[in-house]
Amino acid sequence: AIQHRLWPEVDRLVKQQVAMARMGIGECGTGWQLFAEDGEMKMYRREEEVDGMVVDPLKAVHVVKGITGHEVCDYFFNPKYRYDWETTLEHMTVLETISDDTLVFLQTHKRIWPASQRDVVFWSHMRKLPNDQDRDGPDIWTVVNNSTESPEHPANVGKCVRIYLTVCLLCQTRVHPPKDGAPITRNNVSCKITYCSVVNPGGWAPASVLRAVYKREYPKFLKRFTSYVINQTKNKPLMF
Numbered sequence: 001a002i003q004h005r006l007w008p009e010v011d012r013l014v015k016q017q018v019a020m021a022r023m024g025i026g027e028c029g030t031g032w033q034l035f036a037e038d039g040e041m042k043m044y045r046r047e048e049e050v051d052g053m054v055v056d057p058l059k060a061v062h063v064v065k066g067i068t069g070h071e072v073c074d075y076f077f078n079p080k081y082r083y084d085w086e087t088t089l090e091h092m093t094v095l096e097t098i099s100d101d102t103l104v105f106l107q108t109h110k111r112i113w114p115a116s117q118r119d120v121v122f123w124s125h126m127r128k129l130p131n132d133q134d135r136d137g138p139d140i141w142t143v144v145n146n147s148t149e150s151p152e153h154p155a156n157v158g159k160c161v162r163i164y165l166t167v168c169l170l171c172q173t174r175v176h177p178p179k180d181g182a183p184i185t186r187n188n189v190s191c192k193i194t195y196c197s198v199v200n201p202g203g204w205a206p207a208s209v210l211r212a213v214y215k216r217e218y219p220k221f222l223k224r225f226t227s228y229v230i231n232q233t234k235n236k237p238l239m240f
């Protein structure tokens with residue numbers, strides 16, 4: 001395949017982020033606190049500050065019945081669905097289509113009082129990975145989003161403070177074949193979703209406000225996104 005200008009960085013980040021996402025919370029170092037739980041969804045964060053700014057890493061694990069990892073990643077990656085599930089999004093533009101699995105986005109997010117409005121420029125890459133633990137199991141799918149520069153959209157020029165993020169959505173499909181050898185339906189599949197994110201707010205914002213925003217928005221985001229995928233796929237054929 002022809003390599004594009006971001007390929008070396010994309011390949012390095014994907015390998016690094018997938019390795020971390022696959023580690024159990026116990027192996028990810030110390031200091032992870034479970035801060036939200038809802039059924040199968042467990043959300044952990046670590047309290048971390050860089051230059052006095054809250055950058056709390058987040059790791060969420062969720063198991064959702066009836067959808068596959070390919071479907072979850074497709075609805076997360078594809079810009080045409082984003083306004084449907086990303087509630088804090090004010091505006092989104094695809095700045096560059098580098099390849100069919102690598103896009104560069106500019107997003108502005110709704111202002112969260114009293115912090116000033118934020119924007120972000122990031123590349124987004126979707127990839128299928130071989131399931132090296134279970135050779136004949138379904139493939140693993142991932143989307144990695146990582147902040148990048150855009151000469152046409154320099155940081156902190158307009159009203160928005162530029163944030164910096166690294167996000168990894170890792171999806172492992174599980175098939176529970178029916179006893180009687182019947183064809184696989186949505187009742188026989190589930191998806192283990194691991195969502196890791198580190199968001200640097202870019203400019204100062206009160207730690208208490210940011211932590212309250214993270215605590216409120218992340219559980220809402222993951223539940224809303226997964227419900228959206230369940231609804232969009234329920235009458236469609238399975239996509240592995």
Ligand SMILES: O=S(=O)(CCO)c1ccc(-c2ccc(C3CCCC3)c([C@@H]3C[C@@H]3c3ccccn3)c2)cc1
Pocket residue numbers: 086088107109112115118120145163165167197199201205213214217218221
């Ligand atoms: O997974 S993605 O790549 C999906 C593509 O959209 C992504 C996720 C989250 C963000 C994001 C951007 C800004 C902010 C804050 C920071 C200071 C003021 C605004 C937040 C805070 C964490 C809270 C938040 C969490 C989840 C969803 C939305 N809001 C998050 C951006 C992209």
